Amino acid sequence: MNEVSPPVSAASTAPDDVLDTVLAQRYSCRGFLPQQVARPTIERILELAQRTASWCNAQPWQVTVASGAATDRFRDALYRHATSNPADADIPFPREYRGVYLARRRECGFQLYDSVGIKRGDREASGRQGLENFRLFGAPHVAIVTSDEALGVYGAVDCGAYVSTFCLAARSVGVATIAQAAIASQSKFVRRHFGLGDDRLVVCAISFGYEDAAHPANGFRTRRAAVAETATWVDA
Numbered sequence: 534m535n536e537v538s539p540p541v542s543a544a545s546t547a548p549d550d551v552l553d554t555v556l557a558q559r560y561s562c563r564g565f566l567p568q569q570v571a572r573p574t575i576e577r578i579l580e581l582a583q584r585t586a587s588w589c590n591a592q593p594w595q596v597t598v599a600s601g602a603a604t605d606r607f608r609d610a611l612y613r614h615a616t617s618n619p620a621d622a623d624i625p626f627p628r629e630y631r632g633v634y635l636a637r638r639r640e641c642g643f644q645l646y647d648s649v650g651i652k653r654g655d656r657e658a659s660g661r662q663g664l665e666n667f668r669l670f671g672a673p674h675v676a677i678v679t680s681d682e683a684l685g686v687y688g689a690v691d692c693g694a695y696v697s698t699f700c701l702a703a704r705s706v707g708v709a710t711i712a713q714a715a716i717a718s719q720s721k722f723v724r725r726h727f728g729l730g731d732d733r734l735v736v737c738a739i740s741f742g743y744e745d746a747a748h749p750a751n752g753f754r755t756r757r758a759a760v761a762e763t764a765t766w767v768d769a
């Protein structure tokens with residue numbers, strides 16, 4: 534078990550402090566130790582994530598969890614496929630990042646590049662770092678999250694909520710995660726590799742395991758906008 538971010542204990546902490554702590558400890562991990570997560574720990578994460586709310590309680594998420602040799606087989610095949618085929622996502626990727634969204638996207642990109650020593654404008658190096666997505670950042674496990682095609686956008690919304698709960702649940706038991714839409718850029722390949730039905734939309738993947746705290750890609754934390762930038766009060 535990694536010692537840097539120990540599991541959160543609720544024993545002597547107020548409920549909102551527990552949530553605050555888990556939220557503060559979670560970050561997107563881009564460098565993992567090879568150590569496998571024990572099956573009961575993964576089962577606990579899945580049980581907690583199962584509590585996610587969804588429209589009509591449809592719970593449209595299905596999750597395919599790979600471990601050990603199965604992760605390595607997927608990693609190798611995905612990397613080969615993604616580096617020689619165009620993107621082919623079930624759910625359209627953003628049309629454009631504009632205004633403040635572009636600024637935030639740039640900021641977290643630069644944070645990552647600074648952390649791993651990539652100079653601004655070095656397209657080759659930033660491209661190489663981007664391809665680490667298809668190596669699952671070295672994670673020993675990956676969870677593929679899919680939705681029922683018939684539920685459309687709201688099925689994907691429910692799955693997004695599930696991804697968030699999964700990542701927080703994992704953090705609460707000392708497991709690091711990263712949600713990866715990049716994997717969904719190869720939706721058909723992912724479906725074929727894992728034998729998923731054509732009615733399943735690949736929403737994203739979650740690579741997970743124990744964090745390599747010394748990995749430079751884990752050496753930064755993203756900021757959040759102030760509430761005043763996102764909330765509008767209507768009182769009268």
Ligand SMILES: Cc1cc2nc3c(=O)[nH]c(=O)nc-3n(C[C@H](O)[C@H](O)[C@H](O)COP(=O)(O)O)c2cc1C
Pocket residue numbers: 559560561562641666696711712713714715716737754755
């Ligand atoms: C649905 C979703 C998809 C994401 N896809 C990727 C991805 O493909 N590659 C990646 O490096 N990070 C990905 N991220 C991580 C985000 O970049 C990260 O959550 C964001 O920069 C905030 O940083 P934090 O998670 O460390 O707080 C994704 C996050 C979410 C929620």
